[in-house]
Amino acid sequence: MIDCSAIAPAWICQYRGAAFDMLLYLAPSVMLALVIRRLAAWHPFFLLFRLAGTICHELAHFFVGLVTYARPAAFSVVPRRMAGGWQLGSVSLTRVRWYNAAPAALAPFLVAGVPLLVALWRTRPGWQFEGIDLLLAFAVAPQFLACWPSAADWKISLRSWPYLVIAALAWGALHYLHFS
Template sequence: MSFACGAWLPAAACAAAGPALDIFLYLIPSAALAVLLWIASSAHPAFFVFTAAGTLCHELAHFSVGLLTNAEPVGMSVFPRRIKRPKGGHNWELGSVTFANLRWYNAAPAALAPLLVLLVPLGVAWWRTRKGLAFDPVDLAIMFFLAPQFLSFWPSPVDWKLATRSWPWAPLLALVLACWYFKDVALGLIKA
């Protein structure tokens, strides 16, 4: 089934947006399904099965970036388990990765690695919309694979806490790299 952009938006808007609009429109059903999965999984633990693909990608992102940055991952689990909340009650931990060498230089990349999971839906959407926006039966299956990725790309509160071990070194390093990369532009602005 093919959807023309011009049926929804003026031709000028379709021309200006280009492939980005097709990617955005392709991902809307997956994002909507992600919201439904989030609601269902918070209602009953049995729905965690639908988030397993996202949990696996989240933990593999930690593990892979940990390997690349010498954080030495020593353990990985993708089995949900109940944990106690600090202020009482229980919560679910869907997966975890443990590191043996988490230091100032690799804490932020290893802890914030799940942000890279967002590249999975974007890459798949780009691949499926290269020849225009069209939905085939296979896209329904792809939607069920992509929806959990939207739920798993955001780092957990524990991940953000671990990333602070790189503070202020990681932002300072990013600033230095950005200055070096854009040095010609900055020099051009200064000379003008």
């Protein structure tokens, strides 16, 4: 078990708090994610290290698609060579409408909760680095790469443009009621 002062300068350890502990805990995973991203761009073999993140990314689409009635029909995490790169996975939704396009397409943002929950669990009061934390760093790193929606996801989310109109009307009504 390793104490904060064994891996970081004393001036960093003096600012310890719950949020700081979580950031300190997640820093190796973020750095490892950057290494994995670079290696995967260099050679397709290293896409294997992104598999855990790809599974979470696609499961987020799948389950949010189920909840919002977008009817997920197919699920794949087998990488396919595409023009200009690789498609790491996909979920086919058969009933994408204006009300469920954005939630289903932007669901990978939920994957960011995985590293946060792991950090919250592991940095409880009195925490110290242990052997399991090295394994968790490798498991959490791909989640940082998977929590951002793809370009295709962003295009699909634009089908929910009426949300912007509804939000603007709600904001206008609240603003009007508050100042009248």
